[in-house]
Amino acid sequence: MADLIQEWSEKIHKQLARKQAAATELLQGWVREQTVQGNERGLQEQLACYLQKLGLEVDLWYMDGKELSQHPYFVSPRLDFSESPNLAAVWKGTGGGRSLILNGHVDVVPIGDRLQWKQDPFGGEIVDGKLYGRGSTDMKGGNLASLLAIEVLRDLGVKLKGDVIFQSVVEEESGGAGTLSAILRGYRADAALIPEPTNMQIFPKQQGSMWFRLRIKGRSAHGGTRYEGVSAIEKSTQVLAALARLEKRRNERLSDPLYAELPIPIPINVGVIEGGKWPSSVPDLVKMEGRMGVAPDETMEQAKQEMKQALAGLAEQDSWFAEHPVEVEWFGAQWVPGSVPSDHPLMRLLGETFQSVTGKAPVIAASPWGTDGGLLTALADTPAIVIGPGVTEVAHYPNEYIRLADIFQCAAIFALTILRWCEPAE
Amino acid sequence: MADLIQEWSEKIHKQLARKQAAATELLQGWVREQTVQGNERGLQEQLACYLQKLGLEVDLWYMDGKELSQHPYFVSPRLDFSESPNLAAVWKGTGGGRSLILNGHVDVVPIGDRLQWKQDPFGGEIVDGKLYGRGSTDMKGGNLASLLAIEVLRDLGVKLKGDVIFQSVVEEESGGAGTLSAILRGYRADAALIPEPTNMQIFPKQQGSMWFRLRIKGRSAHGGTRYEGVSAIEKSTQVLAALARLEKRRNERLSDPLYAELPIPIPINVGVIEGGKWPSSVPDLVKMEGRMGVAPDETMEQAKQEMKQALAGLAEQDSWFAEHPVEVEWFGAQWVPGSVPSDHPLMRLLGETFQSVTGKAPVIAASPWGTDGGLLTALADTPAIVIGPGVTEVAHYPNEYIRLADIFQCAAIFALTILRWCEPAE
Numbered sequence: 001m002a003d004l005i006q007e008w009s010e011k012i013h014k015q016l017a018r019k020q021a022a023a024t025e026l027l028q029g030w031v032r033e034q035t036v037q038g039n040e041r042g043l044q045e046q047l048a049c050y051l052q053k054l055g056l057e058v059d060l061w062y063m064d065g066k067e068l069s070q071h072p073y074f075v076s077p078r079l080d081f082s083e084s085p086n087l088a089a090v091w092k093g094t095g096g097g098r099s100l101i102l103n104g105h106v107d108v109v110p111i112g113d114r115l116q117w118k119q120d121p122f123g124g125e126i127v128d129g130k131l132y133g134r135g136s137t138d139m140k141g142g143n144l145a146s147l148l149a150i151e152v153l154r155d156l157g158v159k160l161k162g163d164v165i166f167q168s169v170v171e172e173e174s175g176g177a178g179t180l181s182a183i184l185r186g187y188r189a190d191a192a193l194i195p196e197p198t199n200m201q202i203f204p205k206q207q208g209s210m211w212f213r214l215r216i217k218g219r220s221a222h223g224g225t226r227y228e229g230v231s232a233i234e235k236s237t238q239v240l241a242a243l244a245r246l247e248k249r250r251n252e253r254l255s256d257p258l259y260a261e262l263p264i265p266i267p268i269n270v271g272v273i274e275g276g277k278w279p280s281s282v283p284d285l286v287k288m289e290g291r292m293g294v295a296p297d298e299t300m301e302q303a304k305q306e307m308k309q310a311l312a313g314l315a316e317q318d319s320w321f322a323e324h325p326v327e328v329e330w331f332g333a334q335w336v337p338g339s340v341p342s343d344h345p346l347m348r349l350l351g352e353t354f355q356s357v358t359g360k361a362p363v364i365a366a367s368p369w370g371t372d373g374g375l376l377t378a379l380a381d382t383p384a385i386v387i388g389p390g391v392t393e394v395a396h397y398p399n400e401y402i403r404l405a406d407i408f409q410c411a412a413i414f415a416l417t418i419l420r421w422c423e424p425a426e
Numbered sequence: 427m428a429d430l431i432q433e434w435s436e437k438i439h440k441q442l443a444r445k446q447a448a449a450t451e452l453l454q455g456w457v458r459e460q461t462v463q464g465n466e467r468g469l470q471e472q473l474a475c476y477l478q479k480l481g482l483e484v485d486l487w488y489m490d491g492k493e494l495s496q497h498p499y500f501v502s503p504r505l506d507f508s509e510s511p512n513l514a515a516v517w518k519g520t521g522g523g524r525s526l527i528l529n530g531h532v533d534v535v536p537i538g539d540r541l542q543w544k545q546d547p548f549g550g551e552i553v554d555g556k557l558y559g560r561g562s563t564d565m566k567g568g569n570l571a572s573l574l575a576i577e578v579l580r581d582l583g584v585k586l587k588g589d590v591i592f593q594s595v596v597e598e599e600s601g602g603a604g605t606l607s608a609i610l611r612g613y614r615a616d617a618a619l620i621p622e623p624t625n626m627q628i629f630p631k632q633q634g635s636m637w638f639r640l641r642i643k644g645r646s647a648h649g650g651t652r653y654e655g656v657s658a659i660e661k662s663t664q665v666l667a668a669l670a671r672l673e674k675r676r677n678e679r680l681s682d683p684l685y686a687e688l689p690i691p692i693p694i695n696v697g698v699i700e701g702g703k704w705p706s707s708v709p710d711l712v713k714m715e716g717r718m719g720v721a722p723d724e725t726m727e728q729a730k731q732e733m734k735q736a737l738a739g740l741a742e743q744d745s746w747f748a749e750h751p752v753e754v755e756w757f758g759a760q761w762v763p764g765s766v767p768s769d770h771p772l773m774r775l776l777g778e779t780f781q782s783v784t785g786k787a788p789v790i791a792a793s794p795w796g797t798d799g800g801l802l803t804a805l806a807d808t809p810a811i812v813i814g815p816g817v818t819e820v821a822h823y824p825n826e827y828i829r830l831a832d833i834f835q836c837a838a839i840f841a842l843t844i845l846r847w848c849e850p851a852e
Contacts, residue, residue, distance in 0.1 A: 109706075109707060110704060112646040212705075219542070219823075220538040220539070220823050221819075222795060222818060222821045222822035223695030223697055223717040224633065224793075224795025224818075225818050226690065226693045226695040227690050228819050229823070231695075231696070233666065233699050233714075234666070237666060267649065267651070267652045269649030269657075269705075269707075269708060270657070270702075270709075271704050272701070272703065272704065273659050273702060274699065275698070275699045276696075276697045276699060276715075277697075277698065278535055278536060278697050279637045279638075279695075279698055279716050279717050280535075280635070280716075282822075285538075285539050286699065288659075290649070290706075293650060333705070367650075368650045368651050369648060369650025369706075370650070392650075392651055392654075393647075396649070397648070398645075398710070
């Protein structure tokens with residue numbers, strides 16, 4: 001099999017080099033499409049055309065939110081997906097080979113504070129070989145690597161035994177409804193690659209995570225006699241402290257060596273706070289929304305129970321919480337944790353290919369965040385491995401960027417991996 | 427002068443007793459009008475008709491927000507007052523007497539958490555002699571007392587030397603633009619009574635207050651690697667602690683004996699918090715809005731400076747704040763502190779009248795909250811004293827109520843006070 005690398009490596013690299021300028025412009029266009037939640041249609045339609053011209057069987061579909069919401073794995077803050085189609089494109093094999101899904105999401109998170117961006121967040125500006133913009137790293141750069149891998153193989157006239165399925169899904173950033181829909185539509189394969197930004201580390205294990213909403217009660221009063229009320233904002237600081245203690249406990253007992261390098265392997269992040277309605281009233285309600293990491297070796301339910309207990313424990317330090325317990329709701333997004341054995345055939349094959357292209361041994365680690373890989377592994381029986389260009393450190397940040405060279409290196413690794421996994425037909 | 431009390435007390439009480447049922451229904455109607463900010467027009471028009479029928483010279487006017495906003499004392503979160511007219515009604519005297527303004531606001535604060543209300547917040551339900559609803563105590567009950575005082579005197583055929591001016595203003599809850607407009611329209615008098623809920627204590631001194639907005643910065647990151655960002659929500663807990671220390675310092679040095687009974691004479695209340703946009707992102711910005719009490723013996727500017735210094739001090743305990751200072755903005759509402767000397771003739775006259783009606787010595791105290799009295803005193807040279815039915819403890823709270831008996835007692839005190847201050851014409 002390593003002969004395939006010797007045979008094809010140079011051709012693939014040469015073909016990729018020819019495509020660099022056009023591919024860079026393509027990615028700039030993708031970033032400029034501003035595919036925040038609810039605004040994915042434009043880019044998905046553009047991609048559908050592109051893949052059709054490449055000769056793949058294209059499937060662009062609109063999810064029925066109402067129907068999909070009946071599924072136990074459905075999580076999304078919305079049911080209307082009329083501006084958010086999913087896309088799959090199949091490169092049909094001649095038969096007898098292993099199939100592979102290349103799964104990536106097209107949705108991007110909001111830009112946050114505009115003032116912290118030095119560039120236009122949706123400009124796609126290129127400085128020193130880095131392309132800037134929301135979604136560049138998470139994960140349009142990775143999607144481009146997948147697309148280029150398919151494109152160069154087709155340019156070079158390759159025919160494969162196994163199917164290659166390119167997926168551009170929506171809704172990954174809020175729980176995976178896009179990938180869920182693709183699975184229910186019948187898309188599955190012998191394995192999957194997800195080019196989320198791992199800085200080209202290989203992640204066989206993926207942290208799960210889920211979103212929570214807390215309601216912290218107070219008692220209203222006039223601000224001028226605030227001592228006669230109970231401030232839900234003041235009470236919230238105790239809740240934040242309890243969450244910090246819970247996070248510490250959960251991480252201290254985590255022994256998986258793949259997580260050894262991470263300061264907080266399974267973090268609890270409070271992302272949104274909102275409370276009170278009037279500056280001169282004592283606030284009687286604060287809502288917090290956040291994300292709780294779930295270890296690969298625990299269930300979602302176990303994690304939920306632990307959160308519940310930690311919040312119930314507040315009653316011991318403050319009787320207010322005994323009478324007004326903090327309410328927890330699990331809503332919106334959820335990523336099932338995923339795990340592929342280290343000795344899975346694609347793990348070995350991918351590692352060898354990586355080494356051959358980069359000249360370095362691959363770093364095997366565990367993802368500090370959830371991906372759609374959990375769903376693919378758990379629900380579609382499609383073992384999913386996460387590896388992609390771009391660094392986690394800039395995902396969801398202002399000034400997000402991706403190194404263009406990393407995308408092309410990933411494309412080369414993917415092209416060779418496809419060739420070896422799906423096998424040439426002749 | 428005390429002869430006037432002997433002569434009129436019984437007549438006034440009898441006439442008030444006849445009016446109780448109708449007056450109670452009137453107040454229920456007022457509460458049901460839901461006069462939250464921007465929804466005052468209906469009740470103001472209804473009041474205008476009522477006062478016209480009583481024979482007063484009625485003036486219902488719409489403020490020009492743009493023009494008014496040029497005034498240094500203007501503070502309001504809005505410029506559009508098209509649904510929020512002001513109302514003044516003059517009972518013209520025959521001349522040669524002292525004039526009196528009865529000033530009250532028609533706007534009410536929002537209801538807060540609906541679930542904490544046992545009654546319909548705008549139902550005006552009566553249980554055990556208490557009328558429930560937002561605005562019952564703050565301050566429609568007080569306004570009814572003013573109106574009844576005028577009405578019974580007119581019923582009894584009284585003619586006065588001095589003018590009595592009934593004012594129903596908007597916008598008191600967010601800074602006094604209504605009273606400011608009334609002053610600029612020319613309304614002023616030898617003194618003013620403001621029936622805010624003091625539980626019939628007499629407040630010659632009024633705490634000032636102003637609204638602030640703080641911006642606390644963080645640095646965004648993916649929630650799964652939250653340790654790579656800086657949470658603006660976590661930083662906010664340090665800001666809250668700094669505000670608590672500032673409040674403690676400011677109150678410890680307060681020596682005014684009128685404030686001796688209050689746990690926190692000039693509180694700093696954080697009423698609103700809002701930060702972050704996405705549960706699984708580290709929040710990069712938190713906004714807080716609140717109210718800072720201002721002592722009668724300090725200027726607004728001094729209080730602002732002290733807040734600024736306290737927030738600047740955060741940089742010493744955390745270098746994050748040195749690089750990302752908390753921003754302060756003074757916005758929306760502002761109540762100028764006010765002070766009437768204890769030996770002012772209306773103070774003496776009011777105290778005697780109170781004693782005669784209730785059989786008890788009046789309690790002289792200082793208001794724990796700002797009122798429009800500061801503007802009247804400072805800008806219109808109209809010394810304003812605050813005294814009214816209802817207890818502060820229920821203002822701005824769920825289940826706000828007012829004891830109906832307290833309103834009628836206040837009406838009697840006001841009727842006699844008007845009679846003695848403005849003097850019968852014949």
